[in-house]
Amino acid sequence: MGCSTMITHYKQYPPNVSKIYSYFECRHKKGSQLNEVVFFGLQYLLKKYLAGPVITEEKIQEAKLFYQMHFKQAVFDEEGWRKVLEKHDGRLPIRIKAVPEGRIIPRGNVLFTVENTDPNFYWLTNYIETMLVQMWYPITVATISREFKKILAKHMKATSGSLEGLDLKLHDFGYRGVSSQEHYKTESITPLLSCSTIISWGRSREKEAFERVLDQFSSGPVSVVSDSYDIFNACKHIWGDKLKERVMERSQDSCLVIRPDSGDPAETLIEVLKILEECFGCSLNSVGYKVLPSYLRIIQGDGIDLNSVEEILEKLSDEGWSAENIFFGCGSALLQKLNRDTLSCAFKCSYVETNGKGMDVYKQPVTDLSKMSKRGQLSLRRNSDGFLETIERGAGKPEEDLLVTVFENGMVVKDYSLEEIRKNARLRDEEVNPTLHNHDQELLHNHINGIY
């Protein structure tokens, strides 16, 4: 499961190497808006790919043949892998220590470390790099998703005074826009309509299509895509006129959620809200923002990403509309428009033992100092100001180390429940009320960016 070239690395290390110790981080990036990351996804990888007896004689044979053809010569370390099988029953002699899942960690800190536990298998540490680096994905999705949550929370607090319903504000529309079945999903929904179910009625029967939906789903919220031909006409003449009474019959628990799906998101929404206000009226909430009647809401599921969500909520609040009126659906920006560079995720060797002696190693390319890596054995601790920091060169005190051994010699030794993970990742007070904690934010910002 390594990159092809990993196969040849066992021949490239210095002679008498007995330990390779590497670590994973989301490097600093100047100018990035994302300063902290949610650590998530290692447990999945460990259980799915690394735990238990993963090496067998058959697999060694298959790999040997395969690499013979791939490299057109014999480079595969057959003996090395056989030793894993014989000595360790096919279980990987590796130790992985990691930050607890769900924890929020500033960029530029060690997130997990990997080292071999048997001196014969120094080459294993970086062999599994390729697969472990795919951690970039769940970390990045969780981080971006949390950023969305922060934006939504901020606006909800400001325009409605509370965070009720925050967890349901951002819906995952990304299934068709991801690259494969093996992916990560979020949760619950309401019956939503797609184009085909509306357009299959034909252009002149859009009203009948809408009506059927209201009939079929009389209890529970229902979302209806309304832009197949003309969103504004649909809102004004069909929802707002021909079917107005049917809409008004619905309760808060079975509200109609109108879904635009084209055009400039912010402008379309403002226009739609204006039309709905004309047809259905609205009320003012406790902080003075306009809210549609409780049987009527909107979901914007087209063109949503971190920037557009911020823009939309700003414009809505400028026009006096509460964030309570709107839900969001996010597809590719949540699950696909991300890559390893988004958070600069990297895996680097920082310590080796050769001829019985330990040595701190690193890279420091003169052509790009942001690519410099950490040195020596690493630990993560909270300093006296309360900020998280990484201690290099083995200088950390074990009792202060927040990294926990999660995998050892083929076994997953620490499990996190979904509850624990969610608890670790929840929004903090200062993230919901940004104006109240500017000083702390500034301190955090300086700390992260090394400004003293």
Added chain:
Amino acid sequence: MEHRDADFNIMLATDSYKVTHYKQYPPNTSKVYSYFECREKRTDPTKSRKVKYDKTVFYGLQYILYKYLKARDHDMPVMRHWPPPWEHFIFSWEHFIHPTPTHRRSPQQGQSSAGSAAEQNSTARLPLLKIHCIAQGHFSRAGKVVTPEKIQEAKEVYREHFQDDVFNEKGWTYILEKYNGHLPIEIKAVPEGSVIPRGNVLFTVESTDPECYWLTNWVETILVQIWYPITVATNSREQKKILAKYLLETSGNLEKLEYKLHDFGYRGVSSQETAGIGASAHLVNFKGTDTVAGIGVIKKYYGTKDPVPGFSVPAAEHSTITAWGKDHEKDAFEHIIKQFPSVPVSIVSDSYDIYNACEKIWGEDLRGLIEKRSADAPLVVRPDSGNPLDTVLKVLEILGKKFIPVENSKGFRVLPPYIRVIQGDGVDINTLQEIVEGMKEHKWSIENIAFGSGGALLQKLTRDLLNCSFKCSYVVTNGLGVNVFKDPVADPNKRSKKGRLSLHRTQSGDFVTLEEGKGDLEEYGVDLLHTVFQNGNIVKTYTFDEVRDNAKLKESELEELLH
């Protein structure tokens, strides 16, 4: 040989909202017919996109059909509790139990392609393994598309997920009982590897049983994931065109073009499965890859006449250099170059100072060792940081002072054959263009260089790049066929096609999609869409060699590039 995860449940592999759509179509609908295209985007003239992507490579449907939609008739005894599936290797337990895949035999091809020695071995072990499996009771029904258990599972999940009983249990039970899980749909598609202009129909899907009108769009989610292999293959091919142009201009030929863009993307993709699909899509156009997973996908789902469709060479990474310590970079280089005397070896040289490494270590200390290497086994120097173009040019200049280049027939400089460069950092279609243009300006032939691309090749892409979209265009309600479409006032780009569709070639050789069933009239000749899937069976397949052949660069394209 298809390898379906026994746990895959098609009833849980759709967007939630689709679960409720069977209740929303007009009453007495007996057919829903939909199609897939990479929509044209009439660009806003103020936003000029550097790369146009006028045509797309159609690839990846066969993988989806085999893996997720094809029916399985028999209970397949499979080891239920098994360590993780190392999918990029050739075999799995299923393979031990079932002999040579039948899908590779087609009427034209005759005998199936000969398997490797290991495949022969597997059939020899067959009886032993079968007995073992029976004895251990490790059976499960692997891969049947619809089973009573899966229906139950879906029913329970959706009851919780919606807090209501909306799941179409009756509809799925009907498919189970009447068709034994064979999905009553028909899919017609353009041949895999075909290069088709945007805005044309690429495949159509229609229900074949009036009771199952809802099935067509149920499978949209899983079918639309074809956007990924299509986009990787298309973006990779556009880069091949850029490389071809500059290679031709600076050397007069296209030698080694297929090794000029190497896949470095394994670690930068979102999952193992993505790696396999994406890597295979890149291999439609090129032959160099480090994403081993792609090879397994090709062998399993397409088949090739060669033992493997992709190759690589020994190469260093930073840890194998830095592990020697900062003061021992030369020892590291020397050790590694000596380990691989007779094949190309790529050595990352920027751990501390790329320019010093090129000038002093490669250029002086180890020069003797390098000059002894043959043209088949060059040292390939790898920078890995800094502005890509500037770094490449500076590296070439420095190496050029130490290893004197010659001028080729086109007047461009080429380093001696025992030394080359690979740029594998920050490479995407735009920087690739910049680098080859910059090299040409400075009179360096593209023969000197190869490229590696990771995130940009396999990950930095979305469904929006080629506007991949699946839309309903025709329904039959109350016995009457109706052409349907969407046409949102706020975005004419999102307008969809109407009626039954077909793809044709005009007399001038252009592609055209006919709507509203007009393809039935004889004027435009044969429909280029072929039925590939029918009622649970795959009825037409393509080998990877055919895919590559369909996707290769045409003479006319090369001519166009040079002018």
